[in-house]
Amino acid sequence: MSDSKYFATTKKGEIHEFKEDLRSLDRSKKKEAVKKVIAAMTVGKDVSMLFPDVVNCMQTDDLELKKLVYLYLINYAKTQPDLAIMGVNTFVKDSQDPNPLIRALAVRTMGCIRVDKITEYLCDPLQRCLKDDDPYVRKTAAVCVAKLYDINSELVEDRGFLDILKDLLADSNPMVVANAVAALSEIHEVSGKDVFQITSNSLFKLLRALNECTEWGQVFILDSLAAYQAKDSKDAESIVERVSPRLQHANCAVVLSAVKVIMKQLDLIQDDALVRQLQKKMAPPLVTLLSAEPEIQYVALRNINLIVQKAPQILSHEVKVFFCKYNDPIYVKMEKLEIMIRLASDKNIDQVLLEFKEYATEVDVDFVRRAVRAIGRCAVSIEKAAERCINVLLELIQTKVNYVVQEAIIVIKDIFRRYPNRYESIIATLCENLDTLDEPEAKASMIWIIGEYAERIDNADELLEQFLETFPEETALVQLQLVTAAVKLFLKKPTEKPQQMIQLVLTYATQETDNPDLRDRAYIYWRLLSTDPDAAKEVVLAEKPVIMDNTTSLEPSLLTLLLGQLGNLASVYHKPPEAFVTRSRMAVQRAEDLAPASFEEEGPISAGASEAMPGPVAGPEVQSHQPDLLGDLLDVGEPTPPAPVAPTPTPPQPTARPPAPPTSNGNLQELLGGLDINAGAPPPAPVAPQQAGQADPFGSPAVRQDQAGGSSLRQLLTADRGKGLSIFGTVARVGGQPVYQLRFQNETAQPLDGFMIQFNKNTFGLAPANQAVNVGVIGPRSSGSASVPLVQNPAMVSPAQAPPTLQVAIRNNQLGVAYFNDSLPLPAILVEDGKIEGSVFVGSWKSLPEANEVTQQLPINIGSLESVRARLAAANLFVMAHKQVAQTNEEVLYITGKAATVDTPTQLLLEVRYSKAIPGIKAFTKSTRPDLAPFVFEALPALLT
């Protein structure tokens, strides 16, 4: 009988056929049908509609059939919770079956069904099974406690299952002990509570069970022992003594868990001879791990890497076993290389170098490069071997293989830095290979060498000149080196040619480049040279600190942490567990939990959105947002690396912007992308951004909705009113300036051109900076986008109106003039530096007359505080404080922002009172312009919900 026929392709009436067969009285037919259903389930077909029919087959004494039905139940119970109840009776009955296999099967399966109602019925059978006579049932029940804890931890605690589990640690059957350990460890981790503490009493029991249980049980127990803190050296010794026979186990998981326990106790043992003996004892089993399959080897090597960083002596004699085999997968070779470097010493360096040299002639380019780097790293770390390493590198340069030569030059630069003035004789050989250099890093290295040793190289000026020819096209790395090298050359040989050269370079670097690093460095040199050449010499030609090879070494604190994680995934990634563990459980992974996504979780979306937007963001825009954002992010509690964006002090040049520049919102997102605050955060919930838009699609300021450039601009002019031209647009704030983002959709059959724009007088005196709209010719049935920078003109100011309306006229050569009204979103006119001191806030509030205060009730509910803060900050509104009003449920937010009113900006002061229990908020605002209050209130709903 073969099962593969169940995978046969689907026919039309398949489900119906299944149903028929499932209801069949013929048992074998029934069983066949269930098998077919399981096969369909495996390949991903939805067979949940058969639930009642399958459950009907549950009550049977055919164990094979029962198992199949249970398998089905586990899969589909959560989709049909009401129907799953139908199975409860059978489960409860089975849990009292005379056959221990059936009893165990029943609790095991019930534990896997994550349906509240089933869980309620699980407790009694579980209680019985935990005390069952049969160890198979007990061990199954032990795991079931962990399952139950995950579904309903209170139930476990209320029913005292934890205590029963702890009692099982003393069970006569080692399998039961092992599973009790596993379950307790799991609960310990999930709950974060200290439910599993090994005492000297339980330690003894665990050590005894260790010798008898299955290999997996040994792993569970050893891992729990690794968390045990021995009392003293004696205690540690006795543990190590009991554990060390495990090093001989054929299962590498057992071996490594044993190594972990021993490494941990080693620190406590005072007898140095014993420590050395143990270290020696650990070496052969570690090396033997490398005889296993490549997958195991890889994991072993990543772990060994950590061990040799802490204690290289353990494997110092074994470097040979890390030599690469020609058939090793590349991921194994790379790891071996790393360990060879760590184990290299002046005793074995000849052997190791011979290997590296051989690897440098292999086919895989990445591996070859790493091998060449390895030689350089050995030279840097082993002084006695430096010369031999250099000789090998020179031999490799002779092969003239392009990437070998470049890699060799990069590492020779490091060797020069490490041993200054020792090996300059080889510079001539290097200079022969200038033409082959085409990679930035290699070029930069060569240029550094030329600059550093300019006085020894007769034609240094000619060599540098060669590189300078292509200066504008080079990458920043090369340009920076060229600037420095030219300065060094000039300081060392202040003759005519270098002088010309340096003028050329500095002029270019200060005037032509967009790279602020390059420009700043050039300015510094320039000023240094022009004010005090001697000081320049002292600075530029100063002695450099000695370098070390620690490029791949881990921080000591991280290393210690990772050694504690030996044999875990953390030791493979070389990252702390927090960096990649995202505990999410089915019980908590519901959509509604993800909905109020906090601010930082939106990073990836934003990054994605900003990718979709063409056009880079210039420095100043980013800069202007940065401090506030950082402040806010820090408030949120996210560790934020400083933004790697360097500001350009030149004023923003709106006209130079690409056609569809990012909105102020886009800007923010760009910055977030750059900050990379999202490393390791869970995938984003694409819910929050839409919410704001839905809440008030028209009145809301363009904080959230303009994700993808023009697509979510609102329609200002329909095609029928605009004679075939429809216009979408919104006023947004980009780079500290209001900008009118417009998209024109030409529905006519002719091309349109000559677009111009004009505003009527308005509250803020906004007017287009330029009447011509830079959108070119828009072909028939196509569209074009433009951003019109807006300026404020006192002559254009009209009294305030709410909502502040823009009356806009747009004309083009073909259709003439079209008029429409647009509302002005508040954030568009809020300036970036609107943050004030708390005391200033209080002071201003008090000093403003009562009459200037305006109050309004708004029917909105405040969303999550983090996201509100973020949204406000994006709109240049700043939360000064958040307070709980004493004795009440009320909470208060104090918010401020500065509106760019013509002549003098207006500081807006805002107080929002709300209470979790009562819907709605009460908003108060005060400013020198009470007429703006309605405008502010109108913007609040979108910002606060």
Place this chain on the structure above:
Amino acid sequence: MLSQFFILSPRGDTIILRDYLGNVPKGSSEVLFRKVKFWDGGGQDAPPVFHVDGVNYLYVKDGGVLLCATTRENVSPFVVLELLRRIGGIIKDYCGLLSEDAVRKNFVLVYELLDEVIDYGYPQNSSSEALKELVHNEPTIVKPPKHKASVFSVGKGPTGVIKSVLDTARTDGGRRDEIFVDIVERISCTFNSAGYIHASQIDGAIQVKSYLAGNPAICLALNDTLAIGRRGGAHGHDYSHGGGTSQDAVMLDDCNFHESVSLDRFDTERTLELVPPDGEFAVMNYRSTYDFKPPFRVNVVVEPDRNSSLKALVTIRLKADFLAEKAASGLELSIAFPKEAARMTCEYERETKPSGSQSWDWQERLHRLTWKLKRVQGGSDHALKARVTLDEEYSANFRRGVGPVNCTFAIPMYCASRLQVRYLQILKNDKNYSPYRWVRYVTMSSSYTFRT
């Protein structure tokens, strides 16, 4: 622990799927398959452990299928990988072999086994023997396709027998009690350009595949002269054996044992006692970096052609340095050539019998010459002469660029470390009980390289 376990076919179809925690999004199998298939843009092997969007993926390849696991936790990758390997082994034990077809034909049995092997993501019981009483399905034995049979016999463990462990429970008279003991050694050897051994290692295992009804205990007696531990006892083990430095001693660096093995008589008599569980397992794994006699020597001579500066002569000589009654099979030499080599023609110095049992192939794209010999008798010599046409004039750079030479082979009934099973005793007090006993040896190349 594990969130999911699944088995993927070579085309990426899910053929078995168990979800334990439900915390990994749908489509995880596709994510894994894509990553494995196109790691780093393809061409590179994906590491067996990697992380995508909060999910850790672990996999092993075996029998053409991918055995995979996902988890969100900081688990022990050793546990997972070893478990995946073990599941592969269990399927082999029960279904005869591991292949897509075998899994598909036995998917109900595989699910039943999985139920016992993993509970809530935690490994439980992975002994084929202990699982026997917990499963109820009958296996469908799948024979490997004919043309692939040889591949399986040289794979991991040469025991080519395709038989389910459930066979021992048969009562219909078709049962056949037998036990296979295979000493499998994989040798790694690197020769330097002068022909001396630069580094060498033997990775060996005593593989047992047992089909003995009633599971009687067995005794495996190894060489008396077996010594374990490094020279001078610097890294000696507790049971390092006296007198281990004599000429005929078998020297091992390290070894480990299956959990069923009792070492009571190992220290004194070098005898392993065990009650072999049904199915295949390694009784002992060992490793030796002590010198051994390499079974093959290769010598490459590169000469300029006197008649043309755009030609070169490369002669590859092979010597089989072992007893004449033994023979290696499937010998393959692969010689790397520098880029200048454009074309070549080769001739054999001596024809092998039957004719056509050796062949050569020039892979121009990879700049590689392969020379295959189906069977090489111990003590014999062979040579291949290649006339190479060059793109550039002959130079010392070309001479240096030829090589290295990599060899793959298998030598049945040959044991590089000279480890021996002196006797295999079945401890059953029944005079009439005499099951079949097979003790076999094989030495295979792991990485056997001649540098030039």
